[in-house]
Amino acid sequence: MNKKELELYIHIPFCARKCAYCDFLSFAAPERVYEEYVNKLIEEIYGQSGNFADTHVTTIFLGGGTPSILPAYLMEALFGALYECFEIDADAEITIEANPGTLTMEKLEVYRQSGINRLSLGLQSADDQELKYLGRIHSYDDFLKSYQRARQAGFTNINIDLMSALPGQDVHSWKTTLRKVLMLKPEHISAYSLIIEEKTPFYERFGEDAADPKHVPVLPQNPHTAAELAARASVMTLPDLPEEDVDREMYHLTKELMAAQGFFRYEISNYAKPGFACRHNIGYWTGVEYLGLGLGASSYTHGYRYHNTGDLKEYLSLNLYEAGAAAREIELLSVEERMEEFMFLGLRMTGGVSGSEFLARFGQNMWNVYGDVIERLQKEGLLEVEIPMVRLTELGVDVSNRVLSEFLLK
Ligand code: SF4
Structure with a gap:
């Protein structure tokens, strides 16, 4: 296996x-x-x-x-x-x-x-x-x-x-x-x-x-x-x-x-x-799953996102031999949310995000989902495209919060 x-x-x-x-x-x-x-x-x-x-x-x-x-x-x-x-x-x-x-x-x-x-x-x-x-x-x-x-x-x-x-x-x-x-x-x-x-x-x-x-x-x-x-x-x-x-x-x-x-x-x-x-x-x-252990720790495992209780008194009182007893706000990420995360987090890296990786992960073409946004930001000089990669330009890094927020799907 x-x-x-x-x-x-x-x-x-x-x-x-x-x-x-x-x-x-x-x-x-x-x-x-x-x-x-x-x-x-x-x-x-x-x-x-x-x-x-x-x-x-x-x-x-x-x-x-x-x-x-x-x-x-x-x-x-x-x-x-x-x-x-x-x-x-x-x-x-x-x-x-x-x-x-x-x-x-x-x-x-x-x-x-x-x-x-x-x-x-x-x-x-x-x-x-x-x-x-x-x-x-x-x-x-x-x-x-x-x-x-x-x-x-x-x-x-x-x-x-x-x-x-x-x-x-x-x-x-x-x-x-x-x-x-x-x-x-x-x-x-x-x-x-x-x-x-x-x-x-x-x-x-x-x-x-x-x-x-x-x-x-x-x-x-x-x-x-x-x-x-x-x-x-x-x-x-x-x-x-x-x-x-x-x-x-x-x-x-x-x-x-x-x-x-x-x-x-x-x-x-x-x-x-x-x-x-x-x-x-x-x-x-890049979306590898992570398990957070301890007070308030966040996790992303089996497609679910959640975090442990942040209340120390509560954490210390739980039976933690029971799997997930401290987990709160458990949420199954939708495909759209996973796509958004892929773009937000990936674009923070200087290497940028890969269209091929996007396709492999979501079964959809990145340009079908984000083509308009990418083209507009490219025209503004905030993104550069070198197929299959898309990355922030120096100017894009300067206003990265604004650029990344453009990749919200809702
Ligand atoms: S108080 Fe915050 S910033 Fe200061 S050492 Fe602790 S975790 Fe770090």
Whole structure:
């Protein structure tokens, strides 16, 4: 029997402290909760694996939150269950997200023994003042120590996460961050522009209503510590965000500096040395099925999309040996929805989408479904066509949200 490819995503929702811009499902929690959570996660691994006997796992991604906050013994237990329950390829790409300030040599060694072969380090900025504005728990120096420790432990595939368009940031300071990071010679860099998400302290300072003189900021009511409350209040005094044109200048500078150092851009915000593009993300962007395990984790399996409950108390109280007990909002994707996803996600990649792949997947000609849109966007200089491929032009990348929304079928 030919087994299907499956990707695993494992969510660890804990962070030392909440960053001021973050709307991920993450929070600070007492350490005793970590063990309780991992035990439940293991229960879920056992419960779900029976439904995936016809698959082999090509990639695993531990995201969060801050997965590296877990003590080493819990990570060992988690991987023990994963190897017992799933058929994991010998060459599977296994990534863990780690934040500086939470990585010890002991943890790194356990990661290596567990088969983790890719480390994704959340730096965001090499400027300590900018890190402070973001509410990060670490300095640039802390990051450097973690990076060097990871190299010493034998990690040969390291991603560094960066963020541009930060409060008070200018092109010069962004360039300095990029230069410092490039000098370290990582294998992969993700460089996103800051997005102001609702229900975050940053939204109170920079969101749509913040400029309204009648607007009264509503800072979150239940901070975990006095320091967190102070940090959140100080968000209101942050300098302004860079203007849109400065943001674009930063984006173009990123592309130039990365290319000069041998990185290729394979997705709007992702750059890799040859052979180091993230297989997990590529799978996600090209429609490989993925199973999400843990609090709030999203899944797309057997044609269904769903996500686990995001309520920690509920998650911890469920019998997760029962397959799918945490799954909520289960939805069978229609052909139209799958086509839309194929276009949205595929066009984010610099290689673009393939008409032949579209035909193989949906039994329909891509030009019959999207011909008018493609032709119009091509005329506007936003798409380029090289049959069977369709991809965004540089101009198209600049306005990618607008371009991608044109592929909605309803
Ligand atoms: S470390 Fe990451 S997940 Fe945690 S609060 Fe900060 S941005 Fe969010």
